[in-house]
Amino acid sequence: MTARNELRLLPWSGPDGKPCYLSTDDRSGYMSRLADNIEAVQLGTAAELLEQASETLDDQDGDREEMRRLAKELTGALRDVLRVATSRGHLLAVSEAHSI
Numbered sequence: 001m002t003a004r005n006e007l008r009l010l011p012w013s014g015p016d017g018k019p020c021y022l023s024t025d026d027r028s029g030y031m032s033r034l035a036d037n038i039e040a041v042q043l044g045t046a047a048e049l050l051e052q053a054s055e056t057l058d059d060q061d062g063d064r065e066e067m068r069r070l071a072k073e074l075t076g077a078l079r080d081v082l083r084v085a086t087s088r089g090h091l092l093a094v095s096e097a098h099s100i
Helices: 030-058 064-099
Strands: 008-013 019-022
Touching: 008 030, 008 064, 019 030, 030 064
Parallel strands: none
Antiparallel strands: 008 019
């Protein structure tokens, strides 16, 4: 996934909440595949939460605690999706730069 000498932003944080990176040229390596799979799960979860949010917001009788829980889950999903987008955007930019 990474171009030569480039780091891939991984879809999880380190113990102190700091970003984790992978340095490899092996797209099919264990860590690359693990990161790809986790990104897919994170994107799927975000899609499910978006659908749930639409349903919850349409429900006029939704309670406050449900809204609070949903907002917390959406915040986490948005954080994950932003990290995936940042990582993939960086990889795309690096890939395009090296192909010129």
